[in-house]
Every structure is written in C-alpha cells, then in structure tokens.
Amino acid sequence: MRSYRYGARVRRDLGLCSGAVASLTLANVCPWGAAPVDVLIADGTISDVVAAGTADTSGVTVDGGGLLALPGFINAHAHVDKSWWGQPWVSYGGEPTTQGRIAHERAERDKYGIPSIDGATAVLREFLRHGTTATRTHVDVDLGTGLRGIDTVRAAAAALDGAVEVEIVAFPQDGVVRRPGVLELLDQAAAAGASNIGGIDPASIDRDPVAQLDGLFEIAERRGVGIDIHLHDGGELGAFQMELIIDRTRRAGLHGRVTIAHGFALGELPAHRQAELLDELGEVGISWTTVAPAPSAPLPWRDMREREITLGLGTDGIRDLWSPYGDGDMLGIALRFAQLHRLRTDEDLTRAVRLASTGGGGFVHRPAFDLAPGARADIVLLDAENVPDALVRAPRRRLVMAGGRVVARDGEVLL
Structure with missing residues (x-):
C-alpha cells in the first residue's frame, strides 16, 4: 500500500522558495492519483513528465514523497x-x-x-x-x-x-x-x-x-x-x-x-x-x-x-x-x-475538482492548463489517497508550487 507521508528531502537549493530556479525536478508525485511520476520543470513551465525514478535528479530536486498532485487551483x-x-x-x-x-x-x-x-x-x-x-x-x-x-x-x-x-x-x-x-x-x-x-x-x-x-x-x-x-x-x-x-x-x-x-x-x-x-x-x-x-x-x-x-x-x-x-x-x-x-461517484467527485482547476483555465487565458508539458508549473501536493478523498477531507496543502517556485509548504506561505 502506498505511503502518503511527505518526503523528507524537500529541497537542495536554499533559494528555491525565494526566487525562480531555471530548472528543477519534482520527483515522485501522483498526478490526479495516477502512477508516480517525475515532473521536469524549466523556466517556470512543465517541460516533461516521466515515470518516477527515471529523471536526472542531479540538479535541484523536490521530493514529492508519493503525494497526490493536482494542478494549481x-x-x-x-x-x-x-x-x-x-x-x-x-x-x-x-x-x-x-x-x-x-x-x-x-x-x-x-x-x-x-x-x-x-x-x-x-x-x-x-x-x-x-x-x-x-x-x-x-x-x-x-x-x-x-x-x-x-x-x-x-x-x-x-x-x-x-x-x-x-x-x-x-x-x-x-x-x-x-x-x-x-x-x-x-x-x-x-x-x-x-x-x-x-x-x-x-x-x-x-x-x-x-x-x-x-x-x-x-x-x-x-x-x-x-x-x-x-x-x-x-x-x-x-x-x-x-x-x-x-x-x-x-x-x-x-x-x-x-x-x-x-x-x-x-x-x-x-x-x-x-x-x-x-x-x-x-x-x-x-x-x-x-x-x-x-x-x-x-x-x-x-x-x-x-x-x-x-x-x-x-x-x-x-x-x-x-x-x-x-x-x-x-x-x-x-x-x-x-x-x-x-455527486457521489468517484468520477463525478473528480469532475468537481477539475472544475476548480483545469476547468477554470479559460477564465485566466490558460486553455491547456494541467499537469502536462507546456503548462505553467503550478502544482499542489496533498496527503490524500485519491482525488475524491482530497475533495471530501480538504487536507492541508503540503506543498504549493507556482511558476516553478515553491511558494507554500505545510499551510505556510513562504513569500
């Protein structure tokens, strides 16, 4: 059974929270509750999404600890x-x-x-x-x-x-x-x-x-x-x-x-x-x-x-x-x-969460907003079993990334 504990290795670069980093990897996260992946980020944008453990982590890396990942709301x-x-x-x-x-x-x-x-x-x-x-x-x-x-x-x-x-x-x-x-x-x-x-x-x-x-x-x-x-x-x-x-x-x-x-x-x-x-x-x-x-x-x-x-x-x-x-x-x-x-089914509960994230992209001129290459690297990590669980419990946001920067952690804004 997957562990939902937050990864201990949060960052290598002490400046990660206060300024932009040209490139970094958000490692071992589960987008929309799917299989774990590594998210590669360059200049504030998601450049690639690959299977967990296959990205080059020699640079700046944020360990997602297997947490549920959603696009920024x-x-x-x-x-x-x-x-x-x-x-x-x-x-x-x-x-x-x-x-x-x-x-x-x-x-x-x-x-x-x-x-x-x-x-x-x-x-x-x-x-x-x-x-x-x-x-x-x-x-x-x-x-x-x-x-x-x-x-x-x-x-x-x-x-x-x-x-x-x-x-x-x-x-x-x-x-x-x-x-x-x-x-x-x-x-x-x-x-x-x-x-x-x-x-x-x-x-x-x-x-x-x-x-x-x-x-x-x-x-x-x-x-x-x-x-x-x-x-x-x-x-x-x-x-x-x-x-x-x-x-x-x-x-x-x-x-x-x-x-x-x-x-x-x-x-x-x-x-x-x-x-x-x-x-x-x-x-x-x-x-x-x-x-x-x-x-x-x-x-x-x-x-x-x-x-x-x-x-x-x-x-x-x-x-x-x-x-x-x-x-x-x-x-x-x-x-x-x-x-x-x-709404009761997992599918409908997930659709409700999508309305609060990807569904709103057009209102802020982000027609292709999601955890996918080409999107601004806005990512939210939560300690939840799946998307419906995150919806009904609304757990504390363990990490929030905006434009490739870590801007909040464990409910505290870092800016």
Missing part, C-alpha cells in the same frame, strides 16, 4: 479588493438584498480601508496557502473609487511577485447606466488593460437592460475585451436577460468572450426552457461561473458539459461587507458544488 470568480481579512472582526449589517448589500458597502467601505493593498495581498496569500495560483477577480469601479481598486489589486499581485496570476474584471457593483459616468470609467479601465468589463443585473439594478448591455458590448467590441456579467435575477426575469445577452453576443461576434456569473435562474427553469437556453449558450460560446451557494437551485451541469459550455468555480467575496464567510479554499467550493448537485 483557479478561482474563476473572486472579489479580492473588498475583503477585511486580517483586520478585526466586522459584524454583518445592512439589508440582506442585492440592493441592500450595495448600499451598505458604499456606506461602510471607507471605514475599513476598502480597497487596500494590504487587504488584497492578505486575500491573495490565502489563495496561495490553499493552492490557488490564478484568479479572475472582479474589482469595483464606481464614482467613489474610480480605478483605484484596480491599481490596488495590481499592486497586491506584484507584492507576491506574480505567484498568483490575476486577471481583472472592471466591475460596476453599483450599476452601470443608473450612475452617469460609470460607462466612461469602464471604458478607461479597458483602455488601461483590464481583460474584461463587468455588468450586474441589467433589469433589476439599472432597470434598463437594453441600455446596460448596449453600453457594455459597445466597449467590448471597440476595446477588444471580454464581458463578465453578474446575474442574480431568478426565474423568467433572469432567463429574459440571458436571452438578451445571447443576442448581443451573437450580433457582436464575441463568441467565447462572454461570461455569466451566478445565473441562478438557469437552475430554476423547467427542463424544456433550460434546454432551449443551453443550446443557444453553447452556440455562442457563453461561459458560466458559480460559487455554488447552498440555497440555490442546482445547475444542469451535465447538460452544460455535453454542450461544451465552460463552467468554472469561484469563491465570490471573502470576509467582506457582503458576507463574513469564506477562506479562499477552492477545494471547499468544489465540495460545496458536489454537495449541492448530490
């Missing part, structure tokens, strides 16, 4: 600019509605120094500690903060020397057309390098879905960026807005560049309506992200998979003025997805 929907992680506890307040949370956040964020470089850095460090090495994060852009949040998140990512790759969505949390000037800010963010612009509930927040979507798609076409829209509205109201987004995507030729986040309505609709929408979503390449909240209706994820609709998982906010919950662990989100959708 990808958080496809985060809000790293808004957390009070690391600060004194903040009690929940305000009204528990979308409009109520927006108003409460606007009133209270300055008191808690949101956004701040320290706050965003603390969240990204938690991501790393749990094995997340890339994220798509929504960053608030509004008349109160301007583009300051984007600068803050970029500075936080730089503070970690790129260990967590960050893709930014300029996000109009307080609405788009109901706040004159927000469209101009989104346009400025896109011009300044934001990969995506966001939207939020075109019908219930702006109460003018045509105007919001026309404005967003015009910027996306002109600036060559993607669109990532929060859609909380349920039932037929949510379905109506999905149809509008599908139509705009088709007319703008933005196939594969539009994402719907949350999209709770999809799980609430009868099967025939789901099928109609899924056919169109698949046709225009609209992707989906979910945080799998417990009270929501399960998504038709198998039907989405059959239609090749990309589905990613995310943490949403972590200890912010919307919710006191969250710890940045994508295995926890994958477990919540599995529980919400009543």
Whole structure:
C-alpha cells in the first residue's frame, strides 16, 4: 500500500522558495492519483513528465514523497479588493438584498480601508496557502473609487511577485447606466488593460437592460475585451436577460468572450426552457461561473458539459461587507458544488475538482492548463489517497508550487 507521508528531502537549493530556479525536478508525485511520476520543470513551465525514478535528479530536486498532485487551483470568480481579512472582526449589517448589500458597502467601505493593498495581498496569500495560483477577480469601479481598486489589486499581485496570476474584471457593483459616468470609467479601465468589463443585473439594478448591455458590448467590441456579467435575477426575469445577452453576443461576434456569473435562474427553469437556453449558450460560446451557494437551485451541469459550455468555480467575496464567510479554499467550493448537485461517484467527485482547476483555465487565458508539458508549473501536493478523498477531507496543502517556485509548504506561505 502506498505511503502518503511527505518526503523528507524537500529541497537542495536554499533559494528555491525565494526566487525562480531555471530548472528543477519534482520527483515522485501522483498526478490526479495516477502512477508516480517525475515532473521536469524549466523556466517556470512543465517541460516533461516521466515515470518516477527515471529523471536526472542531479540538479535541484523536490521530493514529492508519493503525494497526490493536482494542478494549481483557479478561482474563476473572486472579489479580492473588498475583503477585511486580517483586520478585526466586522459584524454583518445592512439589508440582506442585492440592493441592500450595495448600499451598505458604499456606506461602510471607507471605514475599513476598502480597497487596500494590504487587504488584497492578505486575500491573495490565502489563495496561495490553499493552492490557488490564478484568479479572475472582479474589482469595483464606481464614482467613489474610480480605478483605484484596480491599481490596488495590481499592486497586491506584484507584492507576491506574480505567484498568483490575476486577471481583472472592471466591475460596476453599483450599476452601470443608473450612475452617469460609470460607462466612461469602464471604458478607461479597458483602455488601461483590464481583460474584461463587468455588468450586474441589467433589469433589476439599472432597470434598463437594453441600455446596460448596449453600453457594455459597445466597449467590448471597440476595446477588444471580454464581458463578465453578474446575474442574480431568478426565474423568467433572469432567463429574459440571458436571452438578451445571447443576442448581443451573437450580433457582436464575441463568441467565447462572454461570461455569466451566478445565473441562478438557469437552475430554476423547467427542463424544456433550460434546454432551449443551453443550446443557444453553447452556440455562442457563453461561459458560466458559480460559487455554488447552498440555497440555490442546482445547475444542469451535465447538460452544460455535453454542450461544451465552460463552467468554472469561484469563491465570490471573502470576509467582506457582503458576507463574513469564506477562506479562499477552492477545494471547499468544489465540495460545496458536489454537495449541492448530490455527486457521489468517484468520477463525478473528480469532475468537481477539475472544475476548480483545469476547468477554470479559460477564465485566466490558460486553455491547456494541467499537469502536462507546456503548462505553467503550478502544482499542489496533498496527503490524500485519491482525488475524491482530497475533495471530501480538504487536507492541508503540503506543498504549493507556482511558476516553478515553491511558494507554500505545510499551510505556510513562504513569500
């Protein structure tokens, strides 16, 4: 029986954790629970994967001790600019509605120094500690903060020397057309390098879905960026807005560049309506992200998979003025997805973990992300018997590698 104890020979080069190494070998690990292999890494990229014990280990070597190896997790929907992680506890307040949370956040964020470089850095460090090495994060852009949040998140990512790759969505949390000037800010963010612009509930927040979507798609076409829209509205109201987004995507030729986040309505609709929408979503390449909240209706994820609709998982906010919950662990989100959708078989439990890792690659421009040659060397080692065991126990990450560097060990960030 395989031993899952962590290998004692962790590194030969004392500088391995603090800087890049041109080449190294991660020896004796079990990718996705398969037979042991040695992973060869050059310039931060996996160059080859060979049978364990066959690699040249005369150079810098990290002994994986036969542990389970997974690709670095990808958080496809985060809000790293808004957390009070690391600060004194903040009690929940305000009204528990979308409009109520927006108003409460606007009133209270300055008191808690949101956004701040320290706050965003603390969240990204938690991501790393749990094995997340890339994220798509929504960053608030509004008349109160301007583009300051984007600068803050970029500075936080730089503070970690790129260990967590960050893709930014300029996000109009307080609405788009109901706040004159927000469209101009989104346009400025896109011009300044934001990969995506966001939207939020075109019908219930702006109460003018045509105007919001026309404005967003015009910027996306002109600036060559993607669109990532929060859609909380349920039932037929949510379905109506999905149809509008599908139509705009088709007319703008933005196939594969539009994402719907949350999209709770999809799980609430009868099967025939789901099928109609899924056919169109698949046709225009609209992707989906979910945080799998417990009270929501399960998504038709198998039907989405059959239609090749990309589905990613995310943490949403972590200890912010919307919710006191969250710890940045994508295995926890994958477990919540599995529980919400009543997954039981080893195959399905493994698919839930893939949603939190390889399945999220497209959201951060990593279409071929896995433990394979050519991929960035982002690797997580866990003391687990297999992938389903890792999912249900969420054991401490024994080692996290980002871009070929060891950045966390035994739950401690080394940067």
